[in-house]
Amino acid sequence: MNLFLTKPYNNxxxxxxxxxxxxxxxxxxxxxxxxxxxxKLYGESNVKSVMNATGVERVHIADVNETSSDMCFDAANxxxxxxxxxxxxxxxxVFISQTPDYxxxxxxxxxxxxxxxxQETVCFDIxxxxxxxxxxxxxxxxxxxxxxxxxxxxxxxxxxxKFVNPKDRSQRMVFGDCGSATILSSGKGNxxxxxCSNGKDFDKVIIPAGGFRMPLTNETQKEIIDIDGSVxxxxxxxxxxxxxxNFIVKSGKNSIETILEYMEWExxxxxxxxxxxxxxxxxxxxxxxxxxTEEKAPTNIKNYGNxxxxxIPLLLSDLCYKDSVLQVSNFKKVIMSAYGIGLSWGSVACxxxxxxxxxxxxxxx
Amino acid sequence: xxxxxxxxxxxxxxTPLNLFDxxxxxxxxxxxxxxxGLATINMVELKYNVQLKASDLVKANTIQDLIDLIYSRx
Numbered sequence: 001m002n003l004f005l006t007k008p009y010n011n012x013x014x015x016x017x018x019x020x021x022x023x024x025x026x027x028x029x030x031x032x033x034x035x036x037x038x039x040k041l042y043g044e045s046n047v048k049s050v051m052n053a054t055g056v057e058r059v060h061i062a063d064v065n066e067t068s069s070d071m072c073f074d075a076a077n078x079x080x081x082x083x084x085x086x087x088x089x090x091x092x093x094v095f096i097s098q099t100p101d102y103x104x105x106x107x108x109x110x111x112x113x114x115x116x117x118x119q120e121t122v123c124f125d126i127x128x129x130x131x132x133x134x135x136x137x138x139x140x141x142x143x144x145x146x147x148x149x150x151x152x153x154x155x156x157x158x159x160x161x162k163f164v165n166p167k168d169r170s171q172r173m174v175f176g177d178c179g180s181a182t183i184l185s186s187g188k189g190n191x192x193x194x195x196c197s198n199g200k201d202f203d204k205v206i207i208p209a210g211g212f213r214m215p216l217t218n219e220t221q222k223e224i225i226d227i228d229g230s231v232x233x234x235x236x237x238x239x240x241x242x243x244x245x246n247f248i249v250k251s252g253k254n255s256i257e258t259i260l261e262y263m264e265w266e267x268x269x270x271x272x273x274x275x276x277x278x279x280x281x282x283x284x285x286x287x288x289x290x291x292x293t294e295e296k297a298p299t300n301i302k303n304y305g306n307x308x309x310x311x312i313p314l315l316l317s318d319l320c321y322k323d324s325v326l327q328v329s330n331f332k333k334v335i336m337s338a339y340g341i342g343l344s345w346g347s348v349a350c351x352x353x354x355x356x357x358x359x360x361x362x363x364x365x
Numbered sequence: 366x367x368x369x370x371x372x373x374x375x376x377x378x379x380t381p382l383n384l385f386d387x388x389x390x391x392x393x394x395x396x397x398x399x400x401x402g403l404a405t406i407n408m409v410e411l412k413y414n415v416q417l418k419a420s421d422l423v424k425a426n427t428i429q430d431l432i433d434l435i436y437s438r439x
Contacts (some may be wrong), residue, residue, distance in 0.1 A: 049398060053398040053401075241399075242403050242419065245403040249407050281378075281398070282400070284378055285376070285404050288375060
């Protein structure tokens with residue numbers, strides 16, 4: 001058995017010891033797009049029908065020059081100030097995003113300097129979308145649990161709106177932008193993980209052009225009209241909604257049941273389920289399949305949409321901050337679960353009862 | 366049959382239960398959307414071990430049509 005694991009490793013299920021989640025906050029861009037404002041463009045009945053299924057009424061959209069790292073930078077600085085963190089104590093930085101500043105260098109290294117962190121900081125960029133927060137927690141926990149780092153800054157955020165074609169009704173009415181910052185450190189807690197990958201379905205959620213498999217050309221800029229009337233180019237985000245729905249419901253249910261069994265936790269003794277906010281319908285369907293109440297597995301997609309790797313920290317930040325109705329100090333057993341591009345998915349079991357959670361920066365509703 | 370109607374109604378969040386019976390034209394329910402279609406396919410596979418396709422749902426109109434479809438595939 002590995003020294004930093006408290007339970008035997010078992011097919012990508014593990015518990016990493018001596019790691020705690022100290023604090024977290026999220027950053028919302030100031031621009032808000034109301035879905036009702038799209039009625040003229042897409043037709044009122046279409047807009048209402050999509051809103052009814054997704055539950056999204058508005059999303060926050062980053063400025064043209066505002067990047068994921070900018071939002072995460074503001075979130076990190078907020079935590080440094082509020083938690084009076086000595087920046088020299090941070091020795092690890094993990095940046096989860098599919099919208100980095102550059103193809104190279106890694107955005108995490110740029111953020112190390114911008115945030116004024118020590119040069120003796122190990123920095124990682126990890127390219128994941130909706131499942132990204134789970135992978136970020138795993139990477140941070142590995143760094144701390146193995147003794148490589150003592151305090152890790154996890155930044156997760158995306159400006160997915162910039163990958164969505166304005167004429168793509170189905171995606172435009174779902175995705176919003178958000179950044180987040182989470183600080184993990186060595187301590188008394190432990191984090192349980194279950195992680196899965198399925199590259200066979202890599203093309204179910206994809207931005208086909210812009211990498212080295214399909215470089216940007218005039219061809220990749222040509223607009224294609226989908227069967228449902230949505231318009232996109234090969235440089236825009238594509239999602240096979242039917243395949244993704246089935247994937248989320250099956251893999252999400254399986255992953256949560258797997259982590260519960262591995263942790264030897266009963267479903268009902270879990271205090272809070274932080275589920276990836278894909279659409280209201282998907283969350284409700286998954287919740288019903290798992291037999292969870294809305295109180296224990298709430299949604300907040302109405303005001304933010306699907307913010308990719310930031311949905312879980314945004315859910316916690318939005319609903320569980322100090323003095324909010326949901327008292328995080330009671331959350332001794334929390335399950336987080338997310339699923340997304342890759343395809344990739346996973347769940348985390350943790351104790352958040354000592355975690356300081358702050359409301360989203362720029363929260364207006 | 367009642368079992369299927371209950372499972373089908375469970376996919377909906379806002380539509381009252383009394384609106385669901387074998388004769389219900391489910392596409393006329395205000396809440397019905399393509400996501401409900403995906404959920405129906407998922408539910409039928411999970412609960413009845415029958416694989417429906419989107420085209421099956423296009424042809425079906427009433428809940429009874431769905432029940433007949435499932436029985437014919439079992």
